[in-house]
Amino acid sequence: MSDDAHLRLLTLFVVGASFALYIGIAIWSRVRTTGDFYIAGKSVHPVANGMATAADWMSAASFISMAGLIAFLGYDGSVYLMGWTGGYVLLALLLAPYLRRFGKFTVPEFIGERYASKTASVVAVVCLILVSFTYIAGQMRGVGIVFSRFLELDIGAGLMLGMGIVFLYAVLGGMRGITYTQVAQYCVLIFAYTVPAVFISIQVTGIAVPQVGFGASLAEGGGSLLARLDTIVQDLGFASYTEGSRSRLDLFFITAALMIGTAGLPHVLVRFFTVRKVSDARSSAVWALIFISILYTTAPAVAALTRYNLTETIQPGAVGHPEGNLVYEERPGWFRRWEETGLLTFEDKNGDDRVQYYNDGNAEFAEGAAEYGWEGNELHVDRDIIVLANPEIARLPAWVIALVAAGGIAAALSTAAGLLLVISAAVSHDLIKRQLRPNLSERGELRAGRISAACAILLAGYLGFNPPGFVAQVVAFAFGLAAASLFPAIVMGVFSKRMNKEGAISGMLVGLTFTLLYIVAFRGIGGMSPWFEDVPGNWLFGISPEGIGVVGMVLNFAVAIGVSSFTARPSAEIEALIERVRTPGEDEVDA
Amino acid sequence: MTPSAYWRANLKLIAGCLVVWFVASFGCGLLLVDWLNQFMLGGFKLGFWFAQQGSILVFVLVLIYYARAMKRLDAEFLAAKH
Numbered sequence A: 001m002s003d004d005a006h007l008r009l010l011t012l013f014v015v016g017a018s019f020a021l022y023i024g025i026a027i028w029s030r031v032r033t034t035g036d037f038y039i040a041g042k043s044v045h046p047v048a049n050g051m052a053t054a055a056d057w058m059s060a061a062s063f064i065s066m067a068g069l070i071a072f073l074g075y076d077g078s079v080y081l082m083g084w085t086g087g088y089v090l091l092a093l094l095l096a097p098y099l100r101r102f103g104k105f106t107v108p109e110f111i112g113e114r115y116a117s118k119t120a121s122v123v124a125v126v127c128l129i130l131v132s133f134t135y136i137a138g139q140m141r142g143v144g145i146v147f148s149r150f151l152e153l154d155i156g157a158g159l160m161l162g163m164g165i166v167f168l169y170a171v172l173g174g175m176r177g178i179t180y181t182q183v184a185q186y187c188v189l190i191f192a193y194t195v196p197a198v199f200i201s202i203q204v205t206g207i208a209v210p211q212v213g214f215g216a217s218l219a220e221g222g223g224s225l226l227a228r229l230d231t232i233v234q235d236l237g238f239a240s241y242t243e244g245s246r247s248r249l250d251l252f253f254i255t256a257a258l259m260i261g262t263a264g265l266p267h268v269l270v271r272f273f274t275v276r277k278v279s280d281a282r283s284s285a286v287w288a289l290i291f292i293s294i295l296y297t298t299a300p301a302v303a304a305l306t307r308y309n310l311t312e313t314i315q316p317g318a319v320g321h322p323e324g325n326l327v328y329e330e331r332p333g334w335f336r337r338w339e340e341t342g343l344l345t346f347e348d349k350n351g352d353d354r355v356q357y358y359n360d361g362n363a364e365f366a367e368g369a370a371e372y373g374w375e376g377n378e379l380h381v382d383r384d385i386i387v388l389a390n391p392e393i394a395r396l397p398a399w400v401i402a403l404v405a406a407g408g409i410a411a412a413l414s415t416a417a418g419l420l421l422v423i424s425a426a427v428s429h430d431l432i433k434r435q436l437r438p439n440l441s442e443r444g445e446l447r448a449g450r451i452s453a454a455c456a457i458l459l460a461g462y463l464g465f466n467p468p469g470f471v472a473q474v475v476a477f478a479f480g481l482a483a484a485s486l487f488p489a490i491v492m493g494v495f496s497k498r499m500n501k502e503g504a505i506s507g508m509l510v511g512l513t514f515t516l517l518y519i520v521a522f523r524g525i526g527g528m529s530p531w532f533e534d535v536p537g538n539w540l541f542g543i544s545p546e547g548i549g550v551v552g553m554v555l556n557f558a559v560a561i562g563v564s565s566f567t568a569r570p571s572a573e574i575e576a577l578i579e580r581v582r583t584p585g586e587d588e589v590d591a
Numbered sequence B: 001m002t003p004s005a006y007w008r009a010n011l012k013l014i015a016g017c018l019v020v021w022f023v024a025s026f027g028c029g030l031l032l033v034d035w036l037n038q039f040m041l042g043g044f045k046l047g048f049w050f051a052q053q054g055s056i057l058v059f060v061l062v063l064i065y066y067a068r069a070m071k072r073l074d075a076e077f078l079a080a081k082h
Helices: A003-028 A034-042 A046-057 A060-102 A107-114 A120-150 A155-205 A225-235 A247-265 A266-273 A280-314 A333-343 A361-373 A382-393 A398-434 A442-465 A472-497 A500-521 A549-564 A572-582 B005-031 B047-082
Strands: A344-346 A379-381
Touching: A003 A155, A003 A225, A003 A398, A034 A155, A034 A266, A034 A398, A046 A155, A046 A225, A046 A266, A046 A280, A046 A382, A060 A120, A060 A247, A060 A266, A060 A280, A060 A382, A060 A398, A060 A472, A060 B005, A060 B047, A107 A120, A107 A266, A107 A398, A107 A472, A107 A500, A107 A572, A120 A266, A120 A382, A120 A398, A120 A442, A120 A472, A120 A500, A120 A549, A155 A382, A155 A398, A155 A442, A225 A280, A247 A266, A247 A472, A247 B005, A266 A280, A266 A361, A266 A472, A280 A382, A280 A472, A280 B047, A333 A382, A344 A361, A379 A382, A382 A398, A398 A442, A442 B005, A472 A549, A472 A572, A500 A549, A549 A572, A572 B005, B005 B047
Parallel strands: none
Antiparallel strands: A344 A379
């Protein structure tokens, strides 16, 4: 059997085994009540919830795209690391415990009751659905990439398969099914992520802990990895790896938007409704952050090690030396295999049969390069392939590659399922049960929940077939939208007794509309082209569309506070509700 | 302990935690990064290390501290109530 066929068979086996596990859990945990369907009957242990939250949270973007983004952005990529972990601090300090103490099913339900307004609840549902679908589109595209590369399935067939699996455990098992599959998915994905990282760290630096290894010296000599990396990338005209090149102000805003957005993402928030008591909500936030940190501290190590490996492979000799570059005919197997997917492309511009990879956008360097007979960068590497190609670049055994495929699918499916569930809960609970058909029986509501989950899966599948951009970028917008809409409404609902429905509703609408328009203006939507060119000169205060959610959030707060100050105070009942949410209940005492 | 005393104590804890959170990430990881980069931590420039490793470790420590402190505060509050 050829190596390729062997790898494919092994991958099919590993991915198939992981699917069998998820389906088994789905059948074991099927639910019969709406309490189980929406919030797993408030019975999840904080450590299990932490793990489930981590899987829910770490999406295809975290698993597949993030290390690749950092590999090419260097220091500038830190925004994703700090942004996607720092949000948990806000979540644990400002939101999770109070939402758990409130003790109902959904985020729009909290907003609806706190502001005693059906309109507020509907606006929250709209924000939630918009945020969640933006996010889910990225997941489905991730599933498609993994299937097409590793199983050589048609992306369409791969998506159908992924959708079918999610359908089974989300529709049958509801929140309970999702929780325990997410625990399993966390184990699969974290194992798949760290094993190759450990091997690569050992190969390059001789140190088994990647977090330490990427700050260590090269095993082959030549000083520290990061110093060497800085030199080799700058020799090819790229920005310094450890210092980056983007405006600090823009980085500040993107980090803030990602952090605040993280704290406002409904599929993450709802996880904290599922634990037994308020102190469990706090401790499961700690566990979630610990489990997430394992991947998020490994990712920058993978990024640096892979960038180093990649650069050394393409440019093994001195820059400018006629024999310094990789001969195309001698390219390694992973290069060949990824070329077939179209995510890695080579064009021999100067016809020397060697691969030149450098920054031809750097005019000064490109001039010097022309003297070597280089006629432009010849290699295009899609950032999304870095993590998936990583074990191949490092020549790890086939089972590691198969494991990474299963991990990527686990990351995408766990997040997609979490999102589908909050969408279905928003539709069946917040719209149908609480607005349209208050007399709906529990069985009827459960059925409505399952039907809306099924519809959401179909819509998500459609977005997967017609993806609106690459994974991390689409996902980044969901954060801006969440930061500008839901986060302020929840925080003010707990921390301000003066905030009323007029303030909250106008705040959410202004924040959401502003952020959405700014993103559409620079990035376009659907088939529509953007209104302005997406360059720093055109941006408001130099803030990119990824970071604009923070401005949207500030507008939301300002408008809400302004409007509430000249409209009526909330009633005494609302004040009592706020008091209750702020103080611990009797159930905190350990029995 | 009255509900409002409990709430004030909580707000104070939150404010303290948020200061640490801000200094570790936006401070050391972004605003002070160039200055910190003149120091080395092993093979890492210190500012770069904060941006890609240190800030995340600090976040975990902040949350552990907050969860523990709140557990004590909850116990005090509930004990006073009985």
